[in-house]
Every structure is written in structure tokens, then in C-alpha cells.
Amino acid sequence: MERFSIDVFTVSSKAFFEQNPVVQKPDTEIPKLQDVLKNLNKSINRELGRDYVNEAMGVLSLIQSFLPSTDEALVQKKAEFLDDLKKNLNEALNELDCQFDSIQNNLDQCLSNGVLESVQQSLENARAEVIAPEEDNRGYHKILQALCKNNGSYKSKNRQIDLNNCLARPMKNNINEEFSIIFSVNEKTEKSIQEHLDKFSIIQRNKTYARSSMFHHIQNFIKTQETKLKASCSREILEKKKEMYASIETTIKTKMTPCYEKAAKVKGTGSFMKMQKILTETIESLKEEMFSEVKEEVLKKFKTLKTVIAI
Incomplete structure (x- = not known):
């Protein structure tokens, strides 16, 4: 318009x-x-x-x-036109597929770095920020218990603590910059999915037909459908971006839930230290497996996006 x-x-x-x-x-x-x-x-x-x-x-x-037509020249022109469309479609899809593979490789590397940092830093961060912060143990005992009862998160009027978020931070820090490039809408680059989606077309720009031609109208129709499809794909890209990012914390929460449930049941003398021990030992034992699963979950969702957009 x-x-x-x-x-x-x-x-x-x-x-x-x-x-x-x-x-x-x-x-x-x-x-x-x-x-x-x-x-x-x-x-x-x-x-x-x-x-x-x-x-x-x-x-x-x-x-x-x-x-069907008896005009042999028109029949030949139709066949050439359809062959061109098929050829252009295959070339455009192959190009998009290659770009997705390149983007996925970059994302994979960022996630691998995130796994390494998470394994190294997760327990230290968790202890300093959530499990054993430097404050009055008597008051914090109730907070930690409430956190375990609420699957790792605690929120009051003046305070918010989330162990899942704390554990997810190194992974998020390692992919934030890459995510902002991959899913950029305004500042599009060769690493941006939207950039390659915008370029996608099965209509050759240098091949035009007379305005009254049947092929001209077909080209306009295809362009209109491409525009609609691209708009739908753009919405799907944003939704999958949200799902991928949210899956980092969701996967950690799922892995930690049995630990939270176990710690929440602890009562009596020494319960505070017992809760701390359960949380600490669980993170130590799960960290390599947990963060590897986080990586695989993000990549799985990215591959799903690829099948929606590029295949």
C-alpha cells in the first residue's frame, strides 16, 4: 500500500x-x-x-x-514457464537450506560454549545466589523451603529468587548475541533468517512478461502468495524463537523438579542444611547431563523451525 x-x-x-x-x-x-x-x-x-x-x-x-491448447508455440512456452518455476523453487529451497545449516552450526557452537561454562559455573553461582547466600540463615530457611515447594522459584513483594534462572544464565549469556543476529528483524544480516526469507522467491527478477500476458498474471499471483507465506513464516520464526529461549529454563526446571520435591519434604532439626545438601549434590550430579539436554532441546526446536520454513 x-x-x-x-x-x-x-x-x-x-x-x-x-x-x-x-x-x-x-x-x-x-x-x-x-x-x-x-x-x-x-x-x-x-x-x-x-x-x-x-x-x-x-x-x-x-x-x-x-x-489443453492446440497452439504448439503456447504449449512450448507453458512448459518452459513451469520448468523455470520448478527450477527456481528447487534452487531457492536449496539456498535457504544451506543458510539454515550455516546458522545452525553457529548456534551449535554457542550452545556448546554455554554447556562448558554452565558445567563450570552452575554450582558456584547457585550456592552464592540461591542455596547459601551470605545472610541470616534463620530467615532464609523459610525462603529456601518455599522456593523448593514452588519448583525452584520464590517471589515476594520485595524479593524474587529463581534457581532455574540462575542455572540457565551462562547458557543464555552465550547465545544472546547470536539469537539477536539470527532472529533480527530490523538489522538483518547474512546470519539473519529473516534476511534470507525476504530474498526467497521463485520469480526471476530479470524475466518479465507483457502486462496482458497470462504469464504476467501468474507471476503476480505467485508474488502475492509468496508475500502471504513469508508473513506467516515470519510469525512462526518469532514464535519458535520464544520457544527455544524458554526451553533453556524449562528443561532445567524439569530436570531439577524431583530434587525440589525431595528438598521440600525435609523437616525438623537441621532441615536447612539438608535442603542445601540435596540441592548442591543434585546440581553437581546432573550438571553435565542437564546442560547437554538443554543444548539438544534448543537445537531440536531450531531444526523444527527449519522443517517449517526451508522444506
């Missing part, structure tokens, strides 16, 4: 609807604004009508292209 610009009106609806106005109706600027809105509505309707006609012409031309 074409861009438009309008003047800024300092309207007064109260003065416009008064029975005995001090200000005359034209001076309220409401009539001017009404004219602008009417013209804008007409413009939008013209755009919608043109899009509808173009799409209808494309569908009719596509149907026509499959009808």
Missing part, C-alpha cells in the same frame, strides 16, 4: 456538536478531518480492489495454463 501523509488537526468535537456554538463548524477543523478520512478510506478500498483483481486474474491465468 502506498504511503500517505495527513495534516495535524487541532479538532474540537465539543464545539462541533454544540447547538449554539461560539466557534463555527469549519473552524473546529472536524469537516477537514472528515474529508481526509473519507479520501483515505477510498484509497484503501482502491488498493484492496486492485489486489483482489490481481489475485483473481492470477488464479484464472493459472487455471488457463493447465488447459
Whole structure:
């Protein structure tokens, strides 16, 4: 749709609807604004009508292209046109597939670095921030117990503690920059999925047909469908990005849940130290397996995105 610009009106609806106005109706600027809105509505309707006609012409031309013909030259041209579309589609999909593989390799490396740092830092971070922070043990005992009862998170009016988030931080820190590049919408680069999606097309830019040609209408129809499909894919990319990022913490929480349940049941004398020991030993024993699973879960979701977009 074409861009438009309008003047800024300092309207007064109260003065416009008064029975005995001090200000005359034209001076309220409401009539001017009404004219602008009417013209804008007409413009939008013209755009919608043109899009509808173009799409209808494309569908009719596509149907026509499959009808039998006695014109050998036209039959030959149809076959060449369809062959070109098939060839372009395969080339565009192969290119997109290669780009996804490259992006996946970069993501894999970032995740591998995240696993190494998580294994090295997770227990130390957890102890310092959540399990055994430097504060009054008597007050913190209840907080730690509440955290275990709530699967690793505690929230009050003045405080929020989340062990799952603490454990996930090294992994997130290692992929944040790569994520911002891969899923960038505004600053697109060769590492951006959206950049390659925008470039995707089975219509050759240097091959055009006369405006009255059946092939011209088919090209316009395909372009319209590509635009719709790309918009749908863009929404899918954003959703999968959220799922991938959330899966880091979700996977950790799932692995730690039996530990939380066990610690939450501890009562009596020395229960605070027992809870700390359960949490500490669990993290130590699970860390390599847990963070490797985090990596695999993120990559699995990325591969799912690839099958949706590039295949």
C-alpha cells in the first residue's frame, strides 16, 4: 500500500456538536478531518480492489495454463514457464537450506560454549545466589523451603529468587548475541533468517512478461502468495524463537523438579542444611547431563523451525 501523509488537526468535537456554538463548524477543523478520512478510506478500498483483481486474474491465468491448447508455440512456452518455476523453487529451497545449516552450526557452537561454562559455573553461582547466600540463615530457611515447594522459584513483594534462572544464565549469556543476529528483524544480516526469507522467491527478477500476458498474471499471483507465506513464516520464526529461549529454563526446571520435591519434604532439626545438601549434590550430579539436554532441546526446536520454513 502506498504511503500517505495527513495534516495535524487541532479538532474540537465539543464545539462541533454544540447547538449554539461560539466557534463555527469549519473552524473546529472536524469537516477537514472528515474529508481526509473519507479520501483515505477510498484509497484503501482502491488498493484492496486492485489486489483482489490481481489475485483473481492470477488464479484464472493459472487455471488457463493447465488447459489443453492446440497452439504448439503456447504449449512450448507453458512448459518452459513451469520448468523455470520448478527450477527456481528447487534452487531457492536449496539456498535457504544451506543458510539454515550455516546458522545452525553457529548456534551449535554457542550452545556448546554455554554447556562448558554452565558445567563450570552452575554450582558456584547457585550456592552464592540461591542455596547459601551470605545472610541470616534463620530467615532464609523459610525462603529456601518455599522456593523448593514452588519448583525452584520464590517471589515476594520485595524479593524474587529463581534457581532455574540462575542455572540457565551462562547458557543464555552465550547465545544472546547470536539469537539477536539470527532472529533480527530490523538489522538483518547474512546470519539473519529473516534476511534470507525476504530474498526467497521463485520469480526471476530479470524475466518479465507483457502486462496482458497470462504469464504476467501468474507471476503476480505467485508474488502475492509468496508475500502471504513469508508473513506467516515470519510469525512462526518469532514464535519458535520464544520457544527455544524458554526451553533453556524449562528443561532445567524439569530436570531439577524431583530434587525440589525431595528438598521440600525435609523437616525438623537441621532441615536447612539438608535442603542445601540435596540441592548442591543434585546440581553437581546432573550438571553435565542437564546442560547437554538443554543444548539438544534448543537445537531440536531450531531444526523444527527449519522443517517449517526451508522444506
